[in-house]
Amino acid sequence: MDMSLPLTEQAPANNVIRIEAHPGYKRVFREDELTVGLILPLETHPQSPQPTMRDHVAMARKAEEIGVAALWARDIPFFDPAYGDVGQIFDPLIYIAHLAAATRNITLGTAGIVLPLREPRLLAKQVNSLDQLTEGRLVVGMSSGDRPSEYPIFGIDFDTRGERFRDAFGVYRKVGERSFPQFSSARFGESDGSLDLLPKPPYGRTPAIAVGRSQQSLEWIADNMDGYLGFVPDPDKLNEFGKDWRDLTPHAGNGSTGKPLAFGGFLYLHPNPHCAFRRIRGGFAIGSRSLRDLLARARDAGVNHVALNPKVTPRPYAEILDELGSIVLPEFAAR
Structure with a gap:
């Protein structure tokens, strides 16, 4: 990692947005293509609520080697x-920092940060x-929980999480992206632009x-966020x-014909590679060859990324x- 320049000198002047050049975003989301990501932990534990976290760094490196686009x-x-x-x-953010030091190019993301609690x-x-x-390897997924x-x-009313999400997102964007931002929020304070x-x-x-x-309309997501x-x-x-999704994002927000679309959930990878799609709680069961065919159909339908949790x-x-790596990723590996 080249740290020869001060961090402030690496940032674009005048808050220019160059999201289409963001390495992590480009690795995961490409027009007319589909990539595959994995939801952490990289461990199976169907009978236990928590993983052991053994060999997790080795599995992250292996995932990167076989062409997995992102870890979530x-x-x-x-x-x-x-x-x-x-x-x-x-x-998630501390763990991403650890994985960033152990890997080279794989995108590291959150799926997703519970924004109303942050x-x-x-x-x-x-x-x-x-x-x-991480030199642009981070993609932040956000949710309402x-x-x-x-x-x-946290002392927060669950029923207000949708409104709180919008409020927090607006403050997050202004403070994080604008120079000397001005804002006023009933929940998150105010700034006169002096800081x-x-x-x-x-x-x-x-x-x-x-x-x-995230308790929002799909229209709001299409207008305000960088993907769904x-x-x-x-x-x-x-x-x-x-x-x-395409009907809501007809113009380029990321250097393509629209903002990217993805889906994700639990994956029961059936030992029979030809086992057809079957719905399970929180996701689906399927064989590897049938999964490859499903991903091809998803790509043709305009889906850019699929995040799987096996x-x-x-x-x-x-x-x-x-x-x-042998059956699915040869056709959908990250470039």
Whole structure:
């Protein structure tokens, strides 16, 4: 990593937005192409709410080698036994920093930061710092969260999370991207423009995509965010899934004919490679060859990225990566 220039000198002048040049964004989202990402942890644990986190760095390096485009970290502040899932355990931004030091080019993202529970001014500082230090490998997925039990411990009303998301996002963008920003928020204070936050993002803006609807309309997401990652649609709904998004993003926001579209969820990789798509809780079961065919259909429907979480598959993770690397990724590997 070349750190010969001060961080402030690497930022574009006058807050110029060059998101189409952002390396992490480009690796994941390409016009008329589809890439594959993995949701952390890189470990299967179908019978346990938490992973052991053994060999996670080795699996990250292996994923990068076989052409996985991105690793996505979930944001789960507290363990709720009713949900039975703690993600990768570690705070997503701190964990991303660790993985960045252990890998070279793979995009590192969040899927997604629970924005209503985050302090947006400090989040902007953290995100800009990570994007600078990783030389543009960070993509920030943001969500409103789906666990009502987490909100009371933060003293926040769960029912206001949609409005709070919009408020926090506006402050986050202004503070993180504009020089000496002015803003006023009932929740997050105000600034008269006499203070500035450094560093600024290396490409003018760290890409921010919506993970789920975040209590917003699809129109709001298309107008305000740099992409959308939704839940896995049924195969017969792929064309509708793509068309609904394309109709809202007809013009280039990222150097292409529209903003990128993705979907993600749990993957049960069936031992029979020809096993057809079957819905499971939080995702789908499928064989590797059928998965390859499904991804081709998704690409033709306008989907740019698919984020998979094989934690529910009762097989060693290295074995899953080998199968994805030999059957699926040759057609969808990141370039």
